[in-house]
Amino acid sequence: MDVRRREFLALTGLAASAVALGGCATPGAAAAPDGSLRAAFGQPVTDLDPYNAGTAVDEASLIVKRLVFDTLVRYEGGRLAPGLATSWRRTDDTTWVFDLRPGVRFHDGSPLTARDVVACVERTKAVKSAQTALWATVKSARADGDHRVTFVTDGPMGTLPVNLTLLFIVPARRVADPAQKRRPVGSGPFRVTGFTPSTNVELARFDGYWGGPAGLPGISMPFIAETSSAITALRNGDVDLLWPVPSDQLREVRGRRGVRVQTVPSWTYYLTWFNCGRKPFTDPRVRRAMWQALDMEEIVGKLFGAGAEQMRAPIPSTVFGHAEQAPYQHDPGAARAALRAAGLGDGFETTMMWFDATGPLARELAQSMISAWARIGVKVRPQSIEKAQWLQRLNSLDWDMELQTNTVTTGDAAFTLGRLYTSKANRMGYRNPGLDAVLAEAGQAAEPERREELYGRACKTIWDDAVGIFPAALTTAYGLRTGLTGFTPAANNQPDLSTVRRNP
Missing domain, CATH: 3.90.76.10 (Dipeptide-binding Protein; Domain 1)
Known part of the structure; x- marks a missing residue:
């Protein structure tokens, strides 16, 4: 590792974290080779086992898995x-x-x-x-x-x-080897040489890759918790690639010497699920009232500007199977009336959990919604927690409401609607046999037109039942050093970094 790299790790706290987490680091871990791409994603990587239940679709883990493993x-x-x-x-x-x-x-x-x-x-x-x-x-x-x-x-x-x-x-x-969590073996263009959970991943080029050698000798992926520190590292040349750059901080990147920005309408979006198996969210009137309390156009516009679009369905408009729905109108009076009809005329108290690194402006989005709910008599206690704890609680349904970004990794509604909203999946306590039947038929159909029609019906059911609130689909901004070539921004936040090269 060169001196500049060591200094950078120390300044961002990564070196200290590696020492503190020494018991979790890969034995015999080695840094990525000199000349490697230094790429920083906005969420920590917690596990590399492709079959780990908690990280099976975790966005940060998938980025690394696509570099280390192959798929059919x-x-x-x-x-x-x-x-x-x-x-x-x-x-x-x-x-x-x-x-x-x-x-x-x-x-x-x-x-x-x-x-x-x-x-x-x-x-x-x-x-x-x-x-x-x-x-x-x-x-x-x-x-x-x-x-x-x-x-x-x-x-x-x-x-x-x-x-x-x-x-x-x-x-x-x-397939069941515990070593796969830290030092996995795959057949992808890179192999893992070092990994400290939630801190850094170090990869070296696999020269025996069937698709030919990658463009650079390796990839180093530090997690930099503070976005401002990550942007400083990009501008100083301590990292080569940073994503996503929040819309409110793009001005710190655009037009800066040695840095350029590439954007793509992404398959990533914010959602707030209600635990539909836990009172009072078992009542769809309450769930709809929570949505009516929000001026979503104002919240999304003020927070994200051009960095997001207000959603009109439970999946982004760029995803196959999207069907636009009528937006919920901001109407606090109607929201209070709906709560009275549900026997909650005095309001109620509940909680909402999230982890800050889930996406850009997550805390600000949460606070905007919590403030609006307070105005209809609903007191929401915020729970900003670590990602590992959030994953554990999410998967065990130990929450009232939760805020997260989700990515339709495959770009197909089957990945999100067909995977998350069935009664059997029980991801948010919501059960609807009619929706189950529609999603089952959509999963069986081969004709795109029929699949699109069925997923459109599923969009309407999920939207009308207010299973969750779907605020914004994000535009992903990638900040990269001007000396890089061969980079293509990815709608699913999982770019193929094997094609990246440096100008000589």
């Missing part, structure tokens, strides 16, 4: 493209066949075969996580030789290729 199918330019699978086809309503790329090797030198894929499918199905609903219809997977995998589904499943963009492949013998 991946996105390129917003379209599904071959990954480890060179081709795939549905031979009948319940059977899919995927032909694998020959000659692929894992970081430890062992060959990747169909048996590894089958083991990963079985592990994914066995671990109950936020991905579970995506794989419920997969009945079995079998290896037909070394380079062919056949999936059998319990009924038609048109979303299998999309879902496979989230199935990370590791050696079969390592």
Whole structure:
């Protein structure tokens, strides 16, 4: 590690954190090689195991996993493209066949075969996580030789290729290995050389990668908790890439010497879920009243400006399956009347949890909503907590309301609507058999027009039932040093950093 890098880590507190968390650091950890890309994302990486229940769809972890592991199918330019699978086809309503790329090797030198894929499918199905609903219809997977995998589904499943963009492949013998949390083995363009949870990830180029060597010798990913410190590091050249840059701080980046900004309408959005299984949010009248209390146009406009758009559905407008809905009108009088009708004329007290690093201006967004709710007699106690605690409480339904950003990682409504809002998933205590039927049919349909129609119906149900409040879809701003080439901003906040290079 060069002197400048050591100084930077010390200044941002990362070196101190690494010492403090020494018991969690990877034994024998090594920094990324000299000349590596220094990339800072706005959330900490807490775990690298692709089958960890708590981080199965965690955005920060997915960024690293896409660099370390491969998937059968991946996105390129917003379209599904071959990954480890060179081709795939549905031979009948319940059977899919995927032909694998020959000659692929894992970081430890062992060959990747169909048996590894089958083991990963079985592990994914066995671990109950936020991905579970995506794989419920997969009945079995079998290896037909070394380079062919056949999936059998319990009924038609048109979303299998999309879902496979989230199935990370590791050696079969390592699917349940605890070492995968800290020093995982994959077949991606980079291998892990060091990892301290919530502090930094160090990657080195894997020269045996089937797709050819990455553009830079490695990637170093420090977590810098304070956005202002991260922006200073970018402007000083201590980091090469920073995202997302909050809209209210873009002026600190745009036009600065040696720095440029690239933006993309993202698949990332803010949501506030109600725990619909916990009173008083079991009553949809209460949930709608909470939404009517908010002047969402003013809140989103003042906080985010051009950095976000007010949502008109429970998924962003750039996502397949979006169907625009009529916005809830700001009407505090109607909100108070609805609370009286629900037997809460004197208001009530409740809580809302979030973690600050969930997204730009999270605390400010929370405070704006809490202030508006106070004006209709609802006292909301704020609970700003650490990400690991937030994840644990979220997954165990130990909350009244929660605020978070969510990313439709695949760009398809199946990932969010089909995964989160079924009764079986029970992600927010909401149960609606009619919605279950619509989402099940949408997951089975192969025709895009039919899928779009069904997800449109699901959008309306979720919106009308006020399962949550959906304030804003974000525009992601990436700040990068002008010497970088080959970078493409990603709508899902998970850019392919293997293509990045430096000007000589």
